[in-house]
Amino acid sequence: MMTRHCLVLGGARSGKTSFAERLALRAGSRPAYLATANMLDDEMRDRVRSHQAGRGERFTTIEEPVELSHMIIKAGATHDVILVDCLTLWITNLLIASEDVATAVSELCATLTEFKAAKVILVSNEVGLGIVPDNAMARTFRDLAGSAHQRLGEICDDVYFVAAGLPLTMKGDAPQMPS
Template sequence: MRHTLVLGGARSGKTAFAERLALRTGRHPLYLATAEALDPEMRDRVAGDAARFATREEPTQLSHAILEEGRESDVILVDSITLWITNLLLTGKDVSQAVGELCATLVEFQTTKVILVTHEVGLGIVPENAMARTFRDLAGSTHQRLAEVCDDVYFVAAGLPFTLKGAPPMADA
């Protein structure tokens, strides 16, 4: 099973691209959201996802959720890794350890395709506060570790996917 990492900036089209990959790849896709629908705008977004996908919210226990949901789904779309990192930071969890667990899960778990969506935050200026710099550094190191274990890695800009590693996407993705 080929796992996929999809990177891009805010509103770059990365999630739409990942959704097309998931719908093209699987018959029983699951949308694994790291966001919690705590306000009306987020509830509307989750409702839109739920119209096309079975949906589960999991803000911190990503590896466990992938293993659990992989029994029923043939493709799992995780959106987003950067929000997951934020959730881990805000709950005082060890991000590096959690990323290591996720990478190990992806390497060992080959029965279900996992598509990971994440925000590339390292293309801008250096943040002026320590927490933002820590987040940027953790996101960058996480992306490198995930890119190493994923078979396909894409960067999406202006809705266009660029292949960084692996197979080029099909024309309809």
């Protein structure tokens, strides 16, 4: 069976993570949830706890804010589907750590191209639909995220855009989801 990697894009609170979770649960029996969030303040800790509570015990949670490619390979040894949430937090973490985002994205693309041990579902915020940011750092972030999405969209078999909880198939097969 061919492993089909997937990219799920959408705005904040669009329903993209819930959609990706449903895809993951339908795709495998041993799903991992690879979380990239750094819990730097109380509000973010509350968000993470809420997300974890909503997932319950359906997923094995793995936390890795920077070394995404390495952790995907490691998780593939024991899981048949890996949901990565989210790439924009990962890019933020790379920027904060003064890492080269373009190189990390290239490494991720190379990993996904060769990786067949498990299906990988990537979740990311589409940040390029609004106004042009008013500062250089925000514009750099938007540009890096947009470039990453383009590169990943090219190599992923399925790409979805979620708005108002509704998925739009941009590339690949329409998901067969219960209503």
